[in-house]
Amino acid sequence: MGFLDSLKEKALEASEAVKEKTTSATEAIVDTALKIKCATNWHAGEFNNEEGKPECFFSKVCPDCGKYITKTKHFFNEPPVIEDPNRCYGYRVCELCGFKQSDYFHNYERADKNEQCVIIERCSLCGHERFGKPEHEWIHNREGDAFFKICRDCHIKIRVYE
Structure with a gap:
């Protein structure tokens, strides 16, 4: 066996050693990622209805950690x-x-709009109130090179970038 054959054999051995280390490192990373995923309750698998249970009862077994998970959809x-x-x-x-x-x-219906343009909803049955989303009436305005929208009711002014 010549010098070049010996060098070639050593290079192949080194290549195999690097490949094994890379594979084991990759497996360790994947294993850690799966553990983190399952630890945060982000399990894999599909929910199915179990035989003998009501149609609103679903379960699955996570293929990554083996945990039995249930949920209901009444x-x-x-x-x-x-x-x-x-x-x-x-x-x-x-x-x-x-x-x-x-x-x-509650049976909420639109009742009013406050000074910040936030919709006030009131239950038609008991009178309970809650805040909805703001509803503005925008007027578009230009000041020099800048464009703004200004609410007609509450006068909030927002710069519009184009």
Whole structure:
């Protein structure tokens, strides 16, 4: 075996060693990434309905960590039963499994707009109020080279970049 053959063999051995280290480093990175993904409850797999369970019950087993995960998607078709009309508090029942969900069931409608153009919504049943999104009436204006939009109602001024 000559010098060049010996050098070629050593180069191949070094190449294989680097390949093994690279592969093991890549596997370690992938393994760590999967652990982080699962630790943050971002599991892989598809939810399916389990046999013998209500149609609103779904589960899956994460293929990366083996965790059994469940979720429900209840079906509420009937209107809620209001137990306290002064607060719109009541319940509704899942038609698939009979689960009873208690909550507030307001019927909000647009009632007013405040001085900052924020919509005020009021429940038509109990009078409870909440803030909606702002609704401005914009006027477009130019001042020199700058363009602005100014609300006709609350006079807020915003520069528009083109």
